[in-house]
Amino acid sequence: MAEDVLLRLDRVSKVYKVGAFGGRELAAVSDVGFEVRRGEVVSLIGESGSGKSTLARMILRLTSVSGGTITFDGTDVSTLGRSYYRQVQGVFQDPFSSFNPIFPADRVLTMIRDQFFPRAAGWSERVAAALEDVRLDPGQVLGKYPHQLSGGQLQRLLIARALLLDIRLLVADEITSMLDASTRIDVLNLLADLKARGLGVLFVTHDLSLGTYVSDRTVVLRQGRVVESGPTTQIFERPEHPYTRNLLASVPRLGAKWADEAAPTGLPDGTPVVTADGTGNATGNVATHVTEEKA
Numbered sequence: 001m002a003e004d005v006l007l008r009l010d011r012v013s014k015v016y017k018v019g020a021f022g023g024r025e026l027a028a029v030s031d032v033g034f035e036v037r038r039g040e041v042v043s044l045i046g047e048s049g050s051g052k053s054t055l056a057r058m059i060l061r062l063t064s065v066s067g068g069t070i071t072f073d074g075t076d077v078s079t080l081g082r083s084y085y086r087q088v089q090g091v092f093q094d095p096f097s098s099f100n101p102i103f104p105a106d107r108v109l110t111m112i113r114d115q116f117f118p119r120a121a122g123w124s125e126r127v128a129a130a131l132e133d134v135r136l137d138p139g140q141v142l143g144k145y146p147h148q149l150s151g152g153q154l155q156r157l158l159i160a161r162a163l164l165l166d167i168r169l170l171v172a173d174e175i176t177s178m179l180d181a182s183t184r185i186d187v188l189n190l191l192a193d194l195k196a197r198g199l200g201v202l203f204v205t206h207d208l209s210l211g212t213y214v215s216d217r218t219v220v221l222r223q224g225r226v227v228e229s230g231p232t233t234q235i236f237e238r239p240e241h242p243y244t245r246n247l248l249a250s251v252p253r254l255g256a257k258w259a260d261e262a263a264p265t266g267l268p269d270g271t272p273v274v275t276a277d278g279t280g281n282a283t284g285n286v287a288t289h290v291t292e293e294k295a
């Protein structure tokens, strides 16, 4: 269904100039290709330094592309103006860096109104609806300064901002890595909600433990190259590449109680994970929601 493809990367590469006077070159991303469709969560996984953030930054046009093309809705993104950001937004690992500490955090929402919807009627109702969508209580966040909010609240505020823009693709780079277990589950459920609304989500992570529960397809990156990609269940059950098998070896067994595992990496408090069918078994049925269950 080609018309469903939102984002397409075709042989995308990135070379950084490094060393004194930029005399050396580092191939951070080489010949990467994949697609994100409407209503699809795609996980981009790989060890630290494998080029995930570089790809996310190229997709968001925060850094230039050295080779290949990135298209959104069939158009080369390098030709698009600011309107691109009405459709595509990013949320990053460290939400604090997206906020100016001297202004209330919800200024990120006001700026959207001033930039894109100066004459919009019913703005406060729209803000209230977007906050409700990301499960934030307006009374708890409006008027608060960034240091008065948690990392998870700030990340959800950024997602609310993306919703106000009515975006079609969200690039989420390591958004769960600094969150505690229950907030992490909230944010993952939120991604599942975005998917249900028909958004495409690129979920970047080096931690395979939880994000993969909400993803339809997985792209495995190593040293800037795709080593394998396919349906998430297939990658988890029958990883073809030894590198993927190694990445998976550090993940608690799917369906097992986290507390039973020798080295749980995802939920330090031993919270079990229950999939959509309630079995905790993601086989053949990618979870649409991750729920918290008190053991």
Ligand SMILES: Nc1ncnc2c1ncn2[C@@H]1O[C@H](COP(=O)(O)OP(=O)(O)OP(=O)(O)O)[C@@H](O)[C@H]1O
Residues within 6 Å of the ligand: 016, 017, 018, 026, 028, 046, 047, 048, 049, 050, 051, 052, 053, 054, 055, 206
């Ligand atoms: N601005 C830059 N200038 C030079 N080299 C860079 C720059 N940004 C990243 N790199 C290098 O490019 C490679 C890929 O980095 P990148 O940040 O994309 O990795 P990553 O997969 O996101 O890693 P992590 O999981 O640690 O976030 C690394 O070797 C990194 O040192």
Ligand SMILES: [Mg+2]
Residues within 6 Å of the ligand: 052, 053, 054, 174
């Ligand atoms: Mg990164």
